[in-house]
Amino acid sequence: MKIASWNVNSLNVRMPHLLRWLEAAQPDVVGLQETKLEDPRFPFEELQALGYSSVFSGQKTYNGVALLARGIAIEQVQIGIPGFEDDQRRVIAATIGDVRVINLYVVNGQSVGSEKYLYKLRWLDAVRDWIADEMRAHPRLVVMGDFNIAPDARDVHDPELWHDAHILTSAAERAALQRLLALGLHDAFRLHHDEGGVFSWWDYRQAAFRRDMGLRIDLTLVSDGLRGAAVASGIDREPRTWERPSDHAPAWVQLVSALDQRG
């Protein structure tokens, strides 16, 4: 089962890219972020025509998340963080086959110390508490999304610029990510790759992609119970080279089934 996460930065604009990429990459499960459209406008039928069923939680202009699955039912759908009041559509979770999947669009935070930054830290606390419960209920858990946090210095093009007081790399943000991982989650990319300089996001400005000035902020986390099943992972840079691209590239993890694991 191939599971991928992609911040599309407007599904209205990026639908041709999504369709092209689904055909090329053949993922079984996809989490989308920044769909930026209300639920009645979600392109359910177009995706269905490609074999993908979908669930979604969107709003105008900002945020918006969705889960797609091909050939597997999407069940027990959860929208938002239980008990955490939030108008922003950033969370959707579902059971897909024998895996619980949580798709997150983590708060960006704007700048360290800003109101949005404090919201980011509160939001990360709430999501951690909820995921702790989800872990207990679902040992086979994937948490994916645009985390808006680069885990360590290998995940930024310039560690002197992206330092411990900068948004997306600050000490408090990284500590919050570590507290999430401490529940028993693993950054799937780091199970298979030690090297730095592999990125998932490049700013539209300053020709950042051409100069490979990026960050790795799009993550797929797997629970202890899935660690052995995660056989490959990566980031697909190709859609970032297409005309009028999203500023993010898809991040993916390949899981072998429980039956395959037992051999």
Add this chain to the structure above:
DNA sequence: ATGGTGGCATGGCCA
């Protein structure tokens, strides 16, 4: 450090 590019409620906002 600033400002740059892109998306959308096309006028500031968010990223």
